[in-house]
Amino acid sequence: MKLQLDNVAFAYDNKKDVFTGISLSIETGDLLCLLGPNGAGKTTLFKTLLGLLKPQLGQIFLNERNISDWSRKKLAHFMGYVPQSHIPPFPYSVMDIVLMGRTAHLRNYASPNRQDKKIAEGSLETLGISYLRKANYAEISGGERQLVLIARALTQQPQFLVLDEPTSNLDFGNQVKVLNCIKILANQGLGVIMSSHFPDDAFQYATKVALLKDGQIQRRGTPEEVLTEENLRQIYNVDIKIAIAYSGNGEGHRVCIPVVA
Amino acid sequence: MDAMTAREEVKIERTVSKNKIKCKHLGSKIKSLILWSLPVLIFFIVLTQGRYPLSPSEIVILIYAKIFSLETSIDATTASILFDVRLPRILAAMLIGTALSVSGTAYQGIFKNPLVSPDILGVSAGAGFGAALAIMFSLGMWEIHLMSFAFGILAVVVTYAVSSRVKSGENTIIMVLAGILVGTIFTSLISFIKCVADPFNKLPAITFWLMGGLTSVTFDQLKLIIIPMIIGIVPLYILRWRLNVLSLGEEEAQSLGVNTSRLKGIVIISATLLTAAAVSVSGIIGWIGLVIPHLCRALVGPNYKILIPVSIVVGSSFLLVVDTLARVIMPLEIPLGILTSLIGAPFFMYLITRTRRGWK
Numbered sequence: 186m187k188l189q190l191d192n193v194a195f196a197y198d199n200k201k202d203v204f205t206g207i208s209l210s211i212e213t214g215d216l217l218c219l220l221g222p223n224g225a226g227k228t229t230l231f232k233t234l235l236g237l238l239k240p241q242l243g244q245i246f247l248n249e250r251n252i253s254d255w256s257r258k259k260l261a262h263f264m265g266y267v268p269q270s271h272i273p274p275f276p277y278s279v280m281d282i283v284l285m286g287r288t289a290h291l292r293n294y295a296s297p298n299r300q301d302k303k304i305a306e307g308s309l310e311t312l313g314i315s316y317l318r319k320a321n322y323a324e325i326s327g328g329e330r331q332l333v334l335i336a337r338a339l340t341q342q343p344q345f346l347v348l349d350e351p352t353s354n355l356d357f358g359n360q361v362k363v364l365n366c367i368k369i370l371a372n373q374g375l376g377v378i379m380s381s382h383f384p385d386d387a388f389q390y391a392t393k394v395a396l397l398k399d400g401q402i403q404r405r406g407t408p409e410e411v412l413t414e415e416n417l418r419q420i421y422n423v424d425i426k427i428a429i430a431y432s433g434n435g436e437g438h439r440v441c442i443p444v445v446a
Numbered sequence: 447m448d449a450m451t452a453r454e455e456v457k458i459e460r461t462v463s464k465n466k467i468k469c470k471h472l473g474s475k476i477k478s479l480i481l482w483s484l485p486v487l488i489f490f491i492v493l494t495q496g497r498y499p500l501s502p503s504e505i506v507i508l509i510y511a512k513i514f515s516l517e518t519s520i521d522a523t524t525a526s527i528l529f530d531v532r533l534p535r536i537l538a539a540m541l542i543g544t545a546l547s548v549s550g551t552a553y554q555g556i557f558k559n560p561l562v563s564p565d566i567l568g569v570s571a572g573a574g575f576g577a578a579l580a581i582m583f584s585l586g587m588w589e590i591h592l593m594s595f596a597f598g599i600l601a602v603v604v605t606y607a608v609s610s611r612v613k614s615g616e617n618t619i620i621m622v623l624a625g626i627l628v629g630t631i632f633t634s635l636i637s638f639i640k641c642v643a644d645p646f647n648k649l650p651a652i653t654f655w656l657m658g659g660l661t662s663v664t665f666d667q668l669k670l671i672i673i674p675m676i677i678g679i680v681p682l683y684i685l686r687w688r689l690n691v692l693s694l695g696e697e698e699a700q701s702l703g704v705n706t707s708r709l710k711g712i713v714i715i716s717a718t719l720l721t722a723a724a725v726s727v728s729g730i731i732g733w734i735g736l737v738i739p740h741l742c743r744a745l746v747g748p749n750y751k752i753l754i755p756v757s758i759v760v761g762s763s764f765l766l767v768v769d770t771l772a773r774v775i776m777p778l779e780i781p782l783g784i785l786t787s788l789i790g791a792p793f794f795m796y797l798i799t800r801t802r803r804g805w806k
Contacts, residue, residue, distance in 0.1 A: 235701055236700075237697050237700055237701065256705065257703050257704055257705050257706075260703070261701065261702055262703070264701075265701075266698070266701035266702075268697070273558070273693060273694050273695075274554075274558045274559060274560050274693060275743065276743075276747070276748055277690070277748050277749070281690065281748070281749055285690060285691050285702055286702065288688070288691050288699075288702040289703025291687075293684075293685060294684040294685060295687070296687035296751045337702075341702065341703075
C-alpha cells in the first residue's frame, strides 16, 4: 500500500504558508523519518497528512485514491496517529486508553467487546507493556505513556503509523526502547512516518529521510544520501561531522557529531 | 511424565481462570443489582416520610387499589397526599437529579474539563430567563416550559457560535468563557424582569421558582418534561462509550475515527435538553451537575460506559434524598437550591483539595 502527498500546501487562515509544494511517498514497510528545525511545520504536515487539516493546494492519495472526502472512520482504518503525549482530564486506565484504538471498528452505539479487548491486549504484548494494563495512564512514566499511545494506534490496526516526535521528552533508555518497537513494527509491514530532532535516529532506524525547512522538503532519499555534513549544516545552521562507529560485531554505524567551537 | 503434569497444570489454570471470569461476571452483576436497587429502595423509604406520615402498608394498599381500580377503606385525603403531592414530587426529584447529573457528566466529557457543569453554557440562566419572562406575561404552564426550553437552547447556540468564531487552540476553554458571558447576560435580564415585575404576585412567583424547588410539582408538569428528558438521555446513553474518546480532545478523537463535530453537536443538544427540562420545572438547582459526576468517578472510575448509568442512579438518589431533607428537617420548607449549594460547594472544596490525579 502506498501513501502519497502530491504538491501539498497549507496555511492557517490567510497567513503565510506553513509549507508549499510538499511531495512525498511512502509504502508499507518503509520507515520515513522527517527531520527539520523547530517550527519547520512537521506537526502541521502530519496533521494535513492525517486529514485533520485541509490542505489549500495539492492532494493526498492512498493507493492512488484521493482521500480528501473520506470519512474520519475510513481514514482511521488506514492511518494511526501517535500524538505528542499529554495527560487526559480524567484518570483513565491504560487499558481504557488502548481500547479507544478500536473506535473506528465499532458501530457508533457500541463499546469494545471481548474480541476488541483481545486485540488491545495483543498490542500491549507486542510492545512488552502488558504489566501496565491496569495502571493509571496519568501516573505512568513518559516513556511508558508513549508506548501506550503506540499500542493504541496498533489496536486501530492501520496500514500507516504517523508518530509526532515519539522520542521527545524521553530519557536515553526510553528513546531506544520506543524506537526499537517502532522499527519492529515497520519490519512487520507497517508504513511508519515519524518526526525527530535527532539525525542519529534516522541513521539507525529509517529507510527514508526527508528534510523540511522553510516550508519546503529540501532533500529526500535514503539516510546515507540525504544526511550529509553539508545538508545537515543547511538544516540546523551548525557544523556537524559524520563519523562511523563500529559496534561489537564489527558493523559500522553512521553517527553525527557536532563540531565544538 | 513431565509433559503430563504440565498439561494438567495448564488445564487447572484454565479452569481456574474460567472460574475467575465467572466470579468477576457474577460480582459485577451483583454490584449493578445493588446499584440499580439503590434509588428504588430510597424511593420507598422516602415515600413514607413527610409532615403527614404514610405507613408502608397504606402505601402498598393504595397503589394496589389504584392499579386495579379497587375501593379501599383508607380516606381520600391520604390517597390525595400520596398521589397528588408526594408521588409527583418524588418522581420529579428523581427525574431532575438524573437530568442534571447526566448532562453535567456529558458536558465535562466534551469540554474535557472536570470543573464544568450544566451552568457553564449559560443554559440554566437562559432557561431561567425564558421562564421568568413567561411568568411575567402570565402565560400558562405549557408556555413557561416552552419559553424556558427555547431560551436554554438559544443560550447554547449563542455560546457555541461565539466560541466557534474564536480560532484558537484551546477552543474548549473559550467555550467555557463564552458560556459564562452568556450566562451573565441572561442573569442580568432576569434581574431586570424582577425589577419590572408586579411586586405583589409576579415577583414572589418568579423569585421562588428561581430559588429552585419542587414544592408544587404536578403530574401534568412531569408529563411535559418526560419527553425532552427521554430525547435527551437516550442518545447520551447509546453513545456513552464514545464520550471517552471525545474527552481526549478533538484532534485525537478525529484521528481515532470519530466525526467530532457531529458527535459534539448531538451531545450538546441532548445535555441541553436535559438541563432545560429540569430548569423549567424546578428553577435553577445548582451543583448537582458538578458534584455528582465527580462522586461517580470516585466510585467507579472515569469510563463513560459505566459512568453514565451510575450518574443516573446516583444523581436521582442524591436529589431525592436532598429534597426529602428539604421538606422534613424544618417546619418551614427549605428551598432546594439553597440546600444543594450548601452540600455541593463544601463537597467540591473537599474534592479539589483532596486529589488532582489526572487533572491538568
